[in-house]
Structures are given as structure tokens and as C-alpha cells.
Amino acid sequence: xxxxxxxxxxxxxxxxxxxxxxxxxxxxxxxxxxxxxxxxxxxxxxxxxxxxxxxxxxxxxxxxxxxxxxxxxxxxxxxxxxxxxxxxxxxxxxxxxxxxxxxxxxxxxxxxxxxxxxxxxxxxxxx
Amino acid sequence: xxxxxxxxxxxxxxxxxxxxxxxxxxxxxxxxxxxxxxxxxxxxxxxxxxxxxxxxxxxxxxxxxxxxxxxxxxxxxxxxxxxxxxxxxxxxxxxxxxxxxxxxxxxxxxxxxxxxxxxxxxxxxxx
DNA sequence: TTAAAATATACCATTGACAGTATATACCAA
DNA sequence: TTGGTATATACTGTCAATGGTATATTTTAA
Numbered sequence: 262x263x264x265x266x267x268x269x270x271x272x273x274x275x276x277x278x279x280x281x282x283x284x285x286x287x288x289x290x291x292x293x294x295x296x297x298x299x300x301x302x303x304x305x306x307x308x309x310x311x312x313x314x315x316x317x318x319x320x321x322x323x324x325x326x327x328x329x330x331x332x333x334x335x336x337x338x339x340x341x342x343x344x345x346x347x348x349x350x351x352x353x354x355x356x357x358x359x360x361x362x363x364x365x366x367x368x369x370x371x372x373x374x375x376x377x378x379x380x381x382x383x384x385x386x387x388x
Numbered sequence: 389x390x391x392x393x394x395x396x397x398x399x400x401x402x403x404x405x406x407x408x409x410x411x412x413x414x415x416x417x418x419x420x421x422x423x424x425x426x427x428x429x430x431x432x433x434x435x436x437x438x439x440x441x442x443x444x445x446x447x448x449x450x451x452x453x454x455x456x457x458x459x460x461x462x463x464x465x466x467x468x469x470x471x472x473x474x475x476x477x478x479x480x481x482x483x484x485x486x487x488x489x490x491x492x493x494x495x496x497x498x499x500x501x502x503x504x505x506x507x508x509x510x511x512x513x514x515x
Numbered sequence: 516t517t518a519a520a521a522t523a524t525a526c527c528a529t530t531g532a533c534a535g536t537a538t539a540t541a542c543c544a545a
Numbered sequence: 546t547t548g549g550t551a552t553a554t555a556c557t558g559t560c561a562a563t564g565g566t567a568t569a570t571t572t573t574a575a
Contacts, residue, residue, distance in 0.1 A: 272399050273533095448571085452520095
């Protein structure tokens with residue numbers, strides 16, 4: 262895995278946002294879609310790209326596919342996520358917003374007793 | 389200047405190598421060409437791209453164009469250069485090799501009394 | 516004023532990333 | 546076994562990045 266491939270990957274704002282979210286915990290495709298407000302096809306493709314690069318991995322739970330960071334997270338990715346979360350720029354702010362949205366989303370699927378992939382909700386002792 | 393633009397920039401190995409070299413000190417186009425072993429046209433284009441992004445700047449000395457990092461260097465660039473110089477990957481090793489080549493090149497143009505852009509050679513009290 | 520060196524730009528062809536539509540697959544519940 | 550939900554893939558058109566050739570520009574020296 263060359264550094265240039267990793268840079269190319271996170272040069273796409275959506276992929277960067279996905280990695281930022283997954284680094285906080287696993288999510289299924291539809292919830293990623295909801296947070297990033299992006300079409301199903303596009304999300305699926307982005308995840309597929311990063312899966313091929315071995316940056317993320319997935320497992321099935323019923324009809325859901327749960328994506329998570331493939332451990333250990335690559336140092337260059339971690340380094341840049343850390344940097345951008347501290348920095349002040351429009352994309353950096355978006356990463357923070359996404360994490361807030363993620364928090365709300367997890368609360369919502371807990372509270373409303375919505376169907377909830379256990380590997381996501383078990384993070385907060387629900388489901 | 390969005391983070392994604394910066395990532396796109398350093399996702400190109402040549403541009404990354406150029407920034408790595410310039411961060412160590414100014415160089416003229418022909419010396420960058422020599423170290424990276426790349427055509428004149430291509431080098432000129434890469435520099436032009438980064439000049440437009442305000443990552444580098446240039447000034448003329450005779451027929452030479454001397455390029456240098458535009459201060460202050462962007463934190464994201466600095467951060468990644470620091471990371472890659474410490475890391476171990478083929479591209480990381482290349483960055484180190486380039487810096488060695490740069491050192492030898494500066495010694496050579498000093499020793500051989502070659503024509504030497506003063507803003508480069510004054511770094512080592514020559515010319 | 517002409518020639519040579521260093522650099523930049525214009526032009527063109529090729530390639531690769533990306534977005535969208537349609538369709539396929541996998542799983543579940545009735 | 547049928548329909549619905551979630552997800553993936555195939556196909557296609559479009560646009561941007563890239564690399565090469567030729568040429569222009571700037572400066573210096575003869």
C-alpha cells in the first residue's frame with residue numbers, strides 16, 4: 262500500500278468522511294448513507310473501493326452489511342484524521358459534525374427501538 | 389484551500405517529492421529535474437500547479453527560476469512530510485534518497501565551481 | 516542582432532475517476 | 546414461493562488529470 266494510494270483515497274471528501282465515522286465505530290451502509298446524504302450506489306462503491314484497499318472490512322447481519330475500520334488502522338490515515346479533527350477548515354468542521362450526527366443517530370435507533378444491528382448498538386448497550 | 393485539494397496534490401508522487409525537497413531549501417527547475425529524473429515540461433507543469441495553489445513560489449535569477457516553499461508551509465503538508473520521513477515505505481525511502489541526492493548536488497555545484505544560483509548556494513556559503 | 520540556455524505554455528491524445536440507471540444478489544418474513 | 550429490504554455490480558457516458566510534441570518567452574552572452 263503506497264502512500265500515494267492512501268492520499269488519493271482521502272482526497273475524496275466522502276471517503277475521508279466515511280473513514281472518520283468508521284474510526285469512531287462500525288456502521289451499516291444505510292446509516293452511512295443517511296449521515297453523508299448520498300445515494301446508495303455511490304456509498305456502496307466508495308465502500309467497495311476502500312474494502313479492496315483493505316482499509317475497511319464488512320460483515321453481514323441479516324440484510325445489513327456492517328462496515329468497520331480494518332485494524333490496525335493505517336498510520337497515515339490515523340495521522341491525518343487526528344490532524345484534521347484538530348484543525349479548522351470547512352472539511353474539518355464537517356468531520357466534527359458527522360461525529361455529532363453519528364451520536365444522534367445511535368441514540369435515535371436506541372430510543373425508538375428501531376431495528377438495530379447488534380454490533381452497532383452493543384456499543385451503547387442497547388438492542 | 390481545502391484539505392482534499394492538498395491531498396490530491398500530494399497524492400502525486402512527484403509533487404510530494406518536490407515539496408519534500410523544497411522544504412529543505414530552494415532549488416531551481418533544472419536541479420529538481422535532475423533529482424527526480426523527469427522531463428522539463430512535466431517538471432514545469434507540476435511546479436505551475438503548486439504555484440497556483442500557493443504552495444510554492446518562484447523568483448528569477450538570470451535564466452534560472454528558483455522555486456521555494458511559500459511560507460508558512462501548510463500544516464497538513466508539513467504534518468505529512470514529517471510523518472513520511474519517519475515512516476518506512478518505498479515512497480518514504482525515496483524522500484530520504486532525494487534529500488541525500490540534494491545534498492550531493494549542492495556539494496557538486498560548489499566544488500566544481502559550476503554556475504550556481506546564489507540563493508541556493510548561499511545556504512552553504514559558496515558562490 | 517543573433518544564438519543559446521532555461522523555463523513556460525499551447526495543443527492534442529489517452530487514460531482514469533466518477534456519476535447515474537438499471538439490474539442482480541442475499542436475506543428475511545409472511 | 547413471493548415480496549420487500551438492503552446491498553452490490555454491470556454498463557455507459559462524461560469530465561478531469563496526465564503525458565508528449567511543438568513552440569513561445571525571457572535572459573544572457575557573443
